Amino acid sequence: MNDRWLRREFEGWGRYRRAVSLAAAPVRADELPGLLQEASAGSTIAFGAGRSYGDSALNDGRRTLETAALDRARSFDRERGIFACEAGISLAQILDVIVPDGWFLPVTPGTRFPTIGGCLAADVHGKNHHVAGSLARHVRSFDLLLADGATVTCSRDENPDLFAAxxxxxxxxxxxxxxxLQLQPIENTFMFARHIRTGSLAETMEMLAIHDEEWPYTVAWLDSTAGGGALGRGEVILGRHAALADLPVSKRARRLRRPEPAKFAMPVTPPVSLVTPATIRAFNEIYYRRGGPEPDRAGLESAYRYFYPLDAAAGWNRCYGPRGFVQYQFVVPEDAAEATVREMLRACQSEGHPSALTVLKRFGDGEGWLSFPAAGWTLALDIPVRPGLLPLLDRFDRQVADSGGRVYLAKDARLAAETFREMYPDYPRWLAVKRRVDPECRFSSDQSRRLRIDDDVRAG
Ligand SMILES: Cc1cc2nc3c(=O)[nH]c(=O)nc-3n(C[C@H](O)[C@H](O)[C@H](O)COP(=O)(O)OP(=O)(O)OC[C@H]3O[C@@H](n4cnc5c(N)ncnc54)[C@H](O)[C@@H]3O)c2cc1C
Structure with missing residues (x-):
């Protein structure tokens, strides 16, 4: 074994999937082709910041290329907001560079710690998907190291099939x-946000649909423990980047602030989960009431608290204890949405698998192939792993697939191979590109083997 490859344990963010592999962590991008060569014909996968929840970045018993040290900014056109960087740079590091010049990420997930390469590989979406689409829409080009050791540039015009795949x-x-990346301009790092408390699922969905036209960022947090007529109640959170004129004079002096470090850290994994049905009920009740007597409030908020509330507590995923949790995120078309969301919330409650954190959003049109977002509604449920959960999620998969929907691969840890094929109708187009550029599956993961993608490639 070459000493650049060290045995290491990896886990997905849900801590439900783990893997041990030989890992190399290059510090210069020009080391990558050599490392790939050293991995010879064996399977390798890129590991960014490990913020995917399941086994997309895991490669048990095989090789892993860690990219987080490949984190240099390459160029920044401050006039036009065009930023080029290595793929292992985190969103937090990008913000550090671009914010002082009045630019922001065009699309951001709910944490600033993933790498930009990991975000593109998942084609992440944000609260502005209904107006801005997913990340790929804002990527002008990228370089890709292929299985044969060649590096190619991909854009909408150059190698467009590799771009899409x-x-x-x-x-x-x-x-x-x-x-x-093409960035978006901001005048300051504040959001003008409105929080509307809702009393039922129908009201939550109606509020989101009504306000989608007017607000660039829309999302709803749901109280997963409310039942009966209050099922699906929650808080609709609307936002737009604040204009300079929105800021009081006191905030104008430091109007473009860099993100602050986490305020709290969970240093160890407790021996049992702190996230139980009782604590989930208490948390949801407190969160639902957090706005006090005012059911509709608006004002200025820090952009970082608005986009990344969970980043305030480093290592929060450890609260779920040694068994971890699964994030189940799906999208279904408009006509199936209300019934599907209602039924899933009810089933989680009645079968004793309450979701700790539940988020609902209406998507705009998707980009296709293996990209997750598609027109319709997406629900994300964070559910502790306990006996009985997996059969429940298998039933959810059936319902999602029958409605013409799909689950998000970057969150997935347990989807069945056949259901994946039903959910992703553009998979054959993607597979044709994969067979062309990587016929021996040098890039594969625990997820790709579980979904039997590798078998399909080799059978081609
Ligand atoms: C708190 C939290 C909130 C989140 N919110 C959202 C959200 O709102 N919207 C959303 O879309 N996602 C969200 N996510 C998911 C997250 O954005 C994605 O899983 C993203 O892929 C994580 O990037 P990473 O760098 O951690 O990649 P990893 O988890 O390390 O890897 C993810 C995938 O990307 C591949 N990959 C990584 N780097 C490269 C590279 N350089 N080249 C090729 N492939 C690569 C890996 O092989 C793997 O398949 C959230 C995650 C967390 C933990």
Whole structure:
């Protein structure tokens, strides 16, 4: 064994899936082709910041290429907001560079710790998906290291099929080494946000649908423990980047602030989960009432608290104890949405698997292939792993697939191979590209083997 490859344990963010593999952590992008060569014909996968919840970045008993040290900014056109960087740079590091010049990420997930390469491989979406689409829409080009050791540039015009297969392609087409992004301008790092408390699922969905036109960022938090007529009650959170004129004079002096470090850290994994039906009930009740007597409030908030509330507590995933949790996120078309969401919330309650954190959002049109977002409604449920959960999620999968929907691969830890094929109708187009650029499956993961993607590639 070459000493650049060290045995290491990896886990998905849900801590339900783990893997031990030989890992190398290059510090320069030009080391990557050599490392890939050393891995010879064996399977390798890129590991960014490990913020995917399941086994997309895991490769048990095989090889892992860690990209987080490939974190350099390459160029920044401050006039036009065009930023190029290595793929292992985190969103937090990008914000550090771009915010002082009045630019922000065009699309951001609910944490600033993932790498930009990992975000492109998952084609992440944010609260502005209904107006801005997913990340790929804002990527001008990227470089991709292929299985044969060649690096190619991909854009909408250059290698467009590799562009489409890699955005959302969950690391299986190659290693992204450079990304060029079109940023969006901001006048300050504050959001003008409105929080509307709702009393039922119908009201939550109606509020989101009504306000989608007017607000660029829309999302709802649901109280997963409320039942009866209050099922699906929650808080609709609307936002837009604040204009300079929205700021009081006291905030104008430091109007472009960098993100602050986490305020709290969970240093160890407790021997049992702190997230139980009782604590979930208490947390949801407190959160639902957090606005006090005012059911509709608006005002200025820090952009970082608005976009990344969970980042305030480092290592919060450890609260779920040694068994971890699964994030189940799906999207279904408009006509199936209310019934599907209602039924799932009810089933989680009645079968003793309450979701600790539940988020609902209406998507705009999707980009296709293996990218997750599609027109309709998406629900994300964070559910502790306990006996009986997996059969329940299998039933949810059936319902989602029958409604023409899909689950998000970057969150997935347990989807069945056949159901994956039903959910992703563009998979054959993606597979044709994968067979062309990686016929021996040098890039594969625990997830790709579980979904039997590798079998399909080799059978081609
Ligand atoms: C608190 C939290 C909130 C989140 N909110 C959202 C959200 O709102 N919207 C959303 O879409 N997602 C969200 N996510 C999911 C997260 O954004 C994605 O899973 C993202 O892929 C994580 O990036 P990473 O760098 O951690 O990648 P990893 O988890 O390390 O890897 C994810 C995938 O990307 C591949 N990959 C990583 N780097 C590269 C590379 N350089 N080249 C090729 N492939 C690569 C891996 O092989 C793997 O398949 C959230 C996650 C957390 C923990």
């Amino acid at each position: 890699t955005a959302g392609g969950i690391g299986l087409t190659g290693i992204i080494t450079r990304v060029e």
